[in-house]
Amino acid sequence: MLDPHRLRIFRSVIANGSIQAAASQLGYTPSAVSQQVALLQRETGLTLFERSGRGIVPTSYGKALAVESDEVIASLSRLSGVVADLRDGVTGRLTMGYFASAGSSWVPRMARKLMDEFPQLRLDLILNEFPDGQQSIHPDIDVIVQSRYYERPLPTGYRQQHLADDPYVAVVHQEHPFAGRAAVSLAELRDEIWVDNDFANGMCRHVIMGACDAAGFTPRFQVQAQDHFTAIAFVAEGIGVTVLPGLAARKLPHTVRAIPVVDPEPVRQISVLIKESIVHRPIGQRAVELLLQCVATPEAAL
Template identity: 55%
Template structure:
């Protein structure tokens, strides 16, 4: 295997035109440069330099090796830049998995800032409501919804971002629109609009709260996401109950009313792989998510 250090010195001799000039440029003694070049010739079994007046010039084999050394050293420089970028968080990949409402409300600002701070970083964004059980299948930063405190296994850390209480969204002019809060029982006979086609934790938390007061809502319309459900409410089709985060930018024609007795609450967490938690980009992603969740 060729010695990379000797290749550097040989390339300097070719570029400088003499052993003495290369030694001056590199800060070595001429004897040390000559020894490295001689060792490289023994390694390759090739005559790489020949005398030319007071200096040296590369042989045809030396010219070919010098050209190859140029490409090799350029690739090495690029690799060194990549390593430095990975250490500082400026390069590499950061994957972020999220659920729909976080993607709409938080991710645009988070991604914009990360892209500005780390222009060489590739962001891999995934819509995924629930974190896989196996840590290796999770994103570097995985936003998840849970019923309460979250426990993660080895290899990951969990950050609680916020508790998100549920609210009722009703058409303007609805009998409960002017209330400070509304109980779930008061909404039992309404025309309910479903808002979670994934049938994930968010829906289960709501159904469990309804079951706690003795009913299960009858969904007259099944919308596939929160925005569609809000649009149906604005059109006067019925009411919907969903997490407050999803109703922070409601359409015209609707009123948002807090839900009470019981008050369903979902807990939002960021699960971060330890390998990402040690990078500047991963740390900033968590900081930005914390800030977004509190705004």
Template identity: 45%
Template sequence: MLDLHRLRVFRAVVASGSVNAAAANLGYTSSAVSQQVTALQRETGLVLLARSGRGIEPTSIGLALAEQIDGALSRFGDVEAFVADLRNGRTGSLSMAYFPSVGAAWLPAVARALLRRYPDVRLDLELRDDFTAGSAKRAAFSPVKGGDGVVGRGVDIQLLVAPPDFAGTRDTRAHHLLDDPYVVVVPPEHPLAGADAVELARLAGERWIDNDFARGWCRENLIDACRAAGFSPPFRIEAHDYPTALAFVEAGIGITVLPRLGTASLPGGLVAVPVTAPAVCRSIYAVVQTSVEATPPAQCVLEELRRCARAATA
């Protein structure tokens, strides 16, 4: 394999017209430049320079090689610049997985902040329904099932719900963003609409509308809290997402209980009332691959996610 440094030295000799001039331009000794050119001729098996009077000049082969070196050095310079851009977050891509309620509430602001600061970065987004990590009934972390099977695999940053002590996996680090309390959503004419809070047991006689297609930790967390309050939620309608469940509430069909973040845009004057006794809460994390955690784009995303989380609790 040709030595790039020797190619650069030889190109300097051709451009400068002499070994001494090349040495002065490069900050080397003449002897060091001569040694590099001699070594290049030896490894290529070509005569690149020939004596001319008291000096030297490139041979036709040397001139042809110098022309090729020009193109190679230019392309290598482009590669070096590209690497520098990657290091400083000026190009490349960042991939994120998210679940629906944070997608609508946070990702537009995240994308705006990222692309404003790093306009050449491509943001790849993936909606994952299997957004929980672990179980309310387990003390240890349990990887997400479904898809690729492991939290964080295949994406740089994954937003997910996990138990309060979740710390990440071997190749990821978990950044806690928000403890998101649950609320009951009722029509404005409902007797609970003016309450500051409602004990969970008071909802036992209501007509419940389910809202969690994934049947994940968020739903399990709510059902466990209801059991602790002495009842099982009497689901009469099973919707598959928050907007549909809220539309049923707006139609006067029943009530739904969901994390507060899912109520960012309540339709039709609906009212969200905090749930207590027991209070129900989910913990939201940004799980980041350690290989990209220190890069400027990833840091920008984490900064904006924290800002969104702070705004959600204001």
């Protein structure tokens, strides 16, 4: 088994670009860092660095080891956190995953109340987004807010509970002809310039693309934005329109308007997944209760 301490030193050398810089960062002597790297190379039987001019660069083996060790180092860091919690007398720990718009609307209020009620709780929050329409669960997540699972089995060891239906809205500039409308049909947006708000091609994109297929057209994306906030900023400058879940459009610049989309009405269904091991624990039950309260009272304090 590889020595974790040597692995961390090796990763520091790669991150800092040299043994000298890694030694300065870690508070070691260059010879001590060089010795640990040499021992790791002997341990693995691989050449991890090679000479380049007056310095060194990682070999293909070194780069691969650095990438593959990410998860190991993260797990060791989490384990160190557990040890620290036990040493400090923290008796409960909950890890919660969320997507961006839930994180800005529901999760902070839920987390504040949960930490007030369980002062000894160690609450870890993880942004858990899914590229390319794929859904995966971080192995340490106890509770996760996400788009509802369909046409696939639930992850092993989890239960699912519906949280909310999240209808989509069209975000347009205040001077757009649709700005004063109570609703807009999806087909009416056919000829608009669209600002893409889900560049990763995640679940939000899949919902709207399915609705556009039903309406008989493909959106003309002329601006690629990485997220909802950036897409809305483009619209605020008068560049196109964007269509996104209503939850992502609750805090808008004064120069844009959000209009419900109908005929067909795209809807993102949001659920909470709970590990079966904590379903009946007070902390798990309370976390779900508070989430449901946040959904029911989006603007009110709990």
